[in-house]
Amino acid sequence: MPITPEEQAPGQAPGQARRRPGRPPKTQAGDTKSELVEAALRLFAQKGYTGTSIRAIAREVGLSESVLYAHFASKQDIFEAAVAKLGPQGLVAGREILGQELADRDPPGYVRALVRHVLEAWDSPSGRLFISLMVRDGLVHSAAMGDTIGRSMEETGTLFQQWIDAGWIPEDLGRPADLAWALFGPIGQARLLWLHADAPPEERRNARERALRHTELFIRAVFREPRTTPAG
Amino acid sequence: MPITPEEQAPGQAPGQARRRPGRPPKTQAGDTKSELVEAALRLFAQKGYTGTSIRAIAREVGLSESVLYAHFASKQDIFEAAVAKLGPQGLVAGREILGQELADRDPPGYVRALVRHVLEAWDSPSGRLFISLMVRDGLVHSAAMGDTIGRSMEETGTLFQQWIDAGWIPEDLGRPADLAWALFGPIGQARLLWLHADAPPEERRNARERALRHTELFIRAVFREPRTTPAG
DNA sequence: ATTATCTATAGATCTATAGATAATGC
DNA sequence: ATTATCTATAGATCTATAGATAATGC
Numbered sequence: 001m002p003i004t005p006e007e008q009a010p011g012q013a014p015g016q017a018r019r020r021p022g023r024p025p026k027t028q029a030g031d032t033k034s035e036l037v038e039a040a041l042r043l044f045a046q047k048g049y050t051g052t053s054i055r056a057i058a059r060e061v062g063l064s065e066s067v068l069y070a071h072f073a074s075k076q077d078i079f080e081a082a083v084a085k086l087g088p089q090g091l092v093a094g095r096e097i098l099g100q101e102l103a104d105r106d107p108p109g110y111v112r113a114l115v116r117h118v119l120e121a122w123d124s125p126s127g128r129l130f131i132s133l134m135v136r137d138g139l140v141h142s143a144a145m146g147d148t149i150g151r152s153m154e155e156t157g158t159l160f161q162q163w164i165d166a167g168w169i170p171e172d173l174g175r176p177a178d179l180a181w182a183l184f185g186p187i188g189q190a191r192l193l194w195l196h197a198d199a200p201p202e203e204r205r206n207a208r209e210r211a212l213r214h215t216e217l218f219i220r221a222v223f224r225e226p227r228t229t230p231a232g
Numbered sequence: 233m234p235i236t237p238e239e240q241a242p243g244q245a246p247g248q249a250r251r252r253p254g255r256p257p258k259t260q261a262g263d264t265k266s267e268l269v270e271a272a273l274r275l276f277a278q279k280g281y282t283g284t285s286i287r288a289i290a291r292e293v294g295l296s297e298s299v300l301y302a303h304f305a306s307k308q309d310i311f312e313a314a315v316a317k318l319g320p321q322g323l324v325a326g327r328e329i330l331g332q333e334l335a336d337r338d339p340p341g342y343v344r345a346l347v348r349h350v351l352e353a354w355d356s357p358s359g360r361l362f363i364s365l366m367v368r369d370g371l372v373h374s375a376a377m378g379d380t381i382g383r384s385m386e387e388t389g390t391l392f393q394q395w396i397d398a399g400w401i402p403e404d405l406g407r408p409a410d411l412a413w414a415l416f417g418p419i420g421q422a423r424l425l426w427l428h429a430d431a432p433p434e435e436r437r438n439a440r441e442r443a444l445r446h447t448e449l450f451i452r453a454v455f456r457e458p459r460t461t462p463a464g
Numbered sequence: 465a466t467t468a469t470c471t472a473t474a475g476a477t478c479t480a481t482a483g484a485t486a487a488t489g490c
Numbered sequence: 491a492t493t494a495t496c497t498a499t500a501g502a503t504c505t506a507t508a509g510a511t512a513a514t515g516c
Contacts, residue, residue: 019469020469020470021469021470021510021511021512023467023468023469023511023512023513024468024512025512025514032468047282048282048368049283050279050280050282051282053505054504054505054506055503055505063469064469064470064471065505066470066472066506066507066508067468067469067470068505069505069506070467070469074505074506075504075505132373135372135373136280136368136369136370137368138428140367140424140425141364141425141428141430146426149425172452173449173452173453174445174448175445178445178446178449179449181442181446182418182446182449185417185421185446186413186417186421188421189418189420189424190417192421192424193377193378193381194378196370196373199373203378214413214414214417216406217405217406217411217414220404220405221405221454222453251496252496253484253486253495253497255485255486255487255493255494256486256487257486257488285478285479286478286480287478295495296497297479297480298481298497299494299496300479301480301481302495306480307478307479
């Protein structure tokens with residue numbers, strides 16, 4: 001019994017024209033693999049791994065579900081491609097960008113710039129997809145996440161050590177890495193709670209403002225004018 | 233073709249004796265409904281909603297999957313019973329317990345006691361199941377979660393306002409609710425990252441120690457001896 | 465010949481229901 | 491009669507594969 005062209009393919013969105021069998025002409029061909037990974041990323045972030053079916057991903061792109069197996073070996077493989085697409089998501093990669101000169105001359109200014117830089121990355125589409133993925137599939141609790149944060153705090157700690165040595169921060173406040181935690185803990189918390197893929201603009205603005213107010217509070221509570229001018 | 237008693241029921245753990253049809257004798261009857269909710273909670277926290285099947289829950293308790301529909305209307309219904317079992321999880325319910333006297337006499341001591349109290353609740357089995365649930369199904373991003381935290385920070389803010397008024401905290405550091413955020417942000421972050429249901433003891437100890445070190449840092453950075461003795 | 469798609473399908477698993485069975489409590 | 495369980499099954503959906511089909515690039 002031949003299927004008439006008017007009928008819909010099983011997993012086809014209604015209203016969408018059914019695709020003929022066979023390789024599509026060049027003019028219609030997009031970058032299918034990228035489209036699939038992007039759709040997968042959105043869905044995984046929104047519904048989680050088990051909540052997202054191969055079928056749903058294919059439907060998003062308007063293709064039959066078997067295409068996915070032409071591009072990926074398995075569902076897990078698609079997930080990994082989606083995570084890989086997001087990149088390393090280094091929490092604080094700002095140090096190389098901002099430079100030592102500002103750190104020596106104006107520590108509060110450096111901290112403000114660092115936070116603004118981090119916030120921009122965290123509020124970006126890929127930064128927010130990352131958070132949603134983490135929070136959807138329990139990846140927040142993966143060893144990789146803990147390690148990244150731990151290393152990041154140690155790294156930022158060296159910065160605070162410099163400022164303690166130069167007299168900008170009292171010696172007895174706490175360990176350098178704990179100062180980093182006091183600065184970035186509340187900001188990271190705001191990120192986890194409010195900078196997710198589906199966050200409405202208001203929620204995102206709220207998160208950024210909270211982070212910036214915290215930064216100012218931190219600067220006022222922790223920094224002082226250095227007692228001795230560093231030798232130069 | 234009759235099934236011999238040696239054969240296993242479809243979803244039965246191997247080695248476990250197959251249950252006869254019919255109501256079991258009173259001597260063997262436990263509190264099935266509670267057992268089901270507890271098993272459901274563990275599995276939902278570990279594998280997420282879509283990752284947990286009715287079948288898996290029944291198997292955990294050693295029963296056939298259709299029992300669940302004798303106790304609950306649907307899978308969603310079980311999930312709600314599991315969340316309800318955890319209770320309200322008030323983030324900071326410590327104020328009633330600790331009392332105003334300590335708050336007036338020894339603010340740093342009050343803060344330490346409050347944090348210890350909160351940490352105990354957050355590190356408890358049900359506190360950690362709660363976090364795993366939140367982080368497994370994207371509930372961290374629910375409106376309920378945002379509201380709870382927001383209200384909690386406002387609430388804790390009134391405490392800081394008292395201390396600002398009494399001269400224990402400089403006036404110009406920041407809004408009272410922002411002080412609450414500076415205190416509890418890093419602690420909540422540690423909770424979200426490391427106080428989950430499957431956290432090994434070392435990870436939990438690490439989280440608690442980080443929280444306590446932060447508390448001391450916060451106290452040193454924010455509190456001072458009041459300039460004027462409050463009228464009494 | 466190769467590539468990018470399609471249809472059709474296998475086999476597993478999922479939620480939920482129907483109806484049987486045996487102990488309990490009146 | 492009611493209650494707590496069981497077996498069996500319907501119908502949907504899931505991942506993955508086999509094999510057909512048509513455009514492309516040599």
